[in-house]
Amino acid sequence: AQKVTQAQTEISVVEKEDVTLDCVYETRDTTYYLFWYKQPPSGELVFLIRRNSFDEQNEISGRYSWNFQKSTSSFNFTITASQVVDSAVYFCALSGGDSNYQLIWGAGTKLIIKP
Amino acid sequence: ETGVTQTPRHLVMGMTNKKSLKCEQHLGHNAMYWYKQSAKKPLELMFVYSLEERVENNSVPSRFSPECPNSSHLFLHLHTLQPEDSALYLCASSQDHSPLTDTQYFGPGTRLTVL
Numbered sequence: 429a430q431k432v433t434q435a436q437t438e439i440s441v442v443e444k445e446d447v448t449l450d451c452v453y454e455t456r457d458t459t460y461y462l463f464w465y466k467q468p469p470s471g472e473l474v475f476l477i478r479r480n481s482f483d484e485q486n487e488i489s490g491r492y493s494w495n496f497q498k499s500t501s502s503f504n505f506t507i508t509a510s511q512v513v514d515s516a517v518y519f520c521a522l523s524g525g526d527s528n529y530q531l532i533w534g535a536g537t538k539l540i541i542k543p
Numbered sequence: 544e545t546g547v548t549q550t551p552r553h554l555v556m557g558m559t560n561k562k563s564l565k566c567e568q569h570l571g572h573n574a575m576y577w578y579k580q581s582a583k584k585p586l587e588l589m590f591v592y593s594l595e596e597r598v599e600n601n602s603v604p605s606r607f608s609p610e611c612p613n614s615s616h617l618f619l620h621l622h623t624l625q626p627e628d629s630a631l632y633l634c635a636s637s638q639d640h641s642p643l644t645d646t647q648y649f650g651p652g653t654r655l656t657v658l
Contacts, residue, residue, distance in 0.1 A: 471651050
């Protein structure tokens with residue numbers, strides 16, 4: 429069975445600090461995709477990144493970076509120099525053959541950036 | 544309008560009312576989804592439509608009735624709801640119905656309160 433675990437329920441940091449959100453997944457598939465979405469207070473889920481299981485290169489997009497490690501089944505997300513606008517709930521998700529066409533979602537991590 | 548839009552953004556209804564949620568995507572996608580997001584629960588996939596055909600109904604009670612008249616529009620008809628149905632209802636779309644490769648893009652959601 430597939431599963432996504434986001435062990436951090438809530439993280440609170442002061443603006444400009446770096447923060448890492450953890451995501452650990454379980455799957456028997458050899459081909460799968462991992463996603464991160466951001467949900468600000470407005471409610472809309474905003475797509476951040478999709479990574480396939482064959483590409484373990486880390487990705488950087490501005491202040492955002494992602495560390496994919498198959499050896500530890502983790503796909504962690506780091507925000508560098510955090511800003512108040514980064515405050516949101518962040519979801520990690522997994523899709524693979526085992527789940528057919530359904531995204532398997534983590535419970536989300538609420539990130540609070542204090543000014 | 545761009546992306547995925549949902550109306551209304553907020554809805555309060557009694558248990559005997561009938562209402563409908565509307566979703567429209569302006570991305571030229573072929574697949575559309577309804578999700579339910581309740582407090583402290585992972586996102587729950589309710590329905591999936593691909594090329595206007597329903598391809599999944601995740602054991603959703605019959606008081607929720609989806610309709611997909613074309614690939615750009617998706618409705619969720621509600622009748623005789625229960626207070627536990629109060630949640631954020633999110634619509635999403637993807638290019639095709641292929642979770643391994645397709646990214647889902649979400650609307651802002653409808654916050655539903657059932658009295």
